[in-house]
Amino acid sequence: MPELSEKHSNGNFFAKVTYDSMFGAWLGAKAQAVPDTHVLVEKSKIETWWQDAEEPENFASRIEDQPSLGQYLTGDEIMEITEHHTIHLPSKTIYGVWVDKDGDRSFCTGTLEECQAFVASESGAEG
Secondary structure (H helix, E strand, O other): OHHHHOOOOOOOOOHHHHHHHHHHHHHHHHHHHOOOOOOOOOHHHEEEEEEEOOOOOOEEOOHHHHHHHHOOOOOOOOOOEEEEEEEOOOOOOOEEEEEEEOOEEEEEEEOHHHHHHHHHHHHHHHO
16 A cells, blocks of 8 residues: 555654544444434433333323322332333325226325326326
């Protein structure tokens, strides 16, 4: 490599090679940090809520409301509470349309334009 034979002004023969190698390694690690099979979510986007394990219709969505779960406990009763962690990812609008093709009817989804094209092709096929 030409970089190995170049002497840099600070006297370090390997400064450029080391920096380039480290930067390349960092880029590779960054690309693998969140694989395509995962989603990276900010901790602040994670919601916590609590649910009565015996009567799941009773839940508290704020920590201040937790005592309401135990309002019917008496004496030394202990209740089981399930702590849930939930995230809500952004929603996306898609469209759906029934399509008849070769005697088979199927439900297709896609963008509005794609569904409009299905409808237009259906109309053209009938008329």
